[in-house]
Amino acid sequence: MVTTDRECRYCHETFTPPKPETTLCRSCYYEGRHLREHHADLIGRLGDLDTVATANVWHTGGGCFGLAVTLQDERLFFGTVAMMELDENGTAVWRGDAWIPTEPEERWMIGVYASEAAFSDGEEPTRIIMPATDDEFVAAVQEA
Numbered sequence: 001m002v003t004t005d006r007e008c009r010y011c012h013e014t015f016t017p018p019k020p021e022t023t024l025c026r027s028c029y030y031e032g033r034h035l036r037e038h039h040a041d042l043i044g045r046l047g048d049l050d051t052v053a054t055a056n057v058w059h060t061g062g063g064c065f066g067l068a069v070t071l072q073d074e075r076l077f078f079g080t081v082a083m084m085e086l087d088e089n090g091t092a093v094w095r096g097d098a099w100i101p102t103e104p105e106e107r108w109m110i111g112v113y114a115s116e117a118a119f120s121d122g123e124e125p126t127r128i129i130m131p132a133t134d135d136e137f138v139a140a141v142q143e144a
Contacts, residue, residue, distance in 0.1 A: 010034075032057030032065050035100050039067065042134045049142055057100065065099035067108075069141055074115045077141050082109035082131040094130050107131030110140060 001108035005014050008025040008061030024034055034059045036043060046055035051071050055091045058068045058078075066077040081101045087093050096109035110132055129140050 021036055030059050032059050035065055035067075035102070039134075042065070042137065045134075045138050046141055046143050051144065052141065060092065061097065062098075063098050066098065067100055067137075068116075070116060071141070071144060075112050075144065076113040076116050076119050077107040077137075077144070078109045078113065078125075079132075079137060080120060082107045096130070105131070107133060112138060112144070 001111040005016050006023070007013070008028055009013055009023045010028040011025060013025055013027075017023075028034070039057070043055045043057075046052055046069050051073075052070050053070045053074075055069045056069070058066050060066060062068045065080075068079040069079070071077070077098070080096045081099045082091055082094050085095050094109065096111070101108060106131070110126065110131040111119075112129070113119040113123065113125050129136070132140065
């Protein structure tokens with residue numbers, strides 16, 4: 001099967017898609033533009049809060065993404081998808097996965113870190129909020 005070049009739906013640069021259904025270039029994918037578009041309302045709501053310095057999608061490596069909300073006091077709220085799994089005893093538990101919710105039934109797992117440096121250094125979050133809806137994400141940041 002021959003794949004022809006196409007224009008990226010975000011940056012309009014020409015690229016060769018790996019699959020015929022691919023509509024964004026590699027650069028825009030790794031910038032998380034498709035996820036920012038999907039969560040534009042939530043990112044806007046978070047960014048409108050007085051205590052928020054920035055709210056944006058971060059690519060953390062490989063195919064992993066999260067929604068990073070940095071507060072004016074430097075604390076970081078980092079959201080990924082919350083997944084229901086069975087533990088070793090067969091008990092259903094919530095765990096995080098390194099992706100962003102994209103389906104209506106999916107929820108957030110939010111780790112609260114002392115700072116971006118604490119997150120980058122692999123420190124454990126000071127608090128975990130899970131599972132959370134978009135509205136609960138906004139409320140948690142607003143109450144921080």
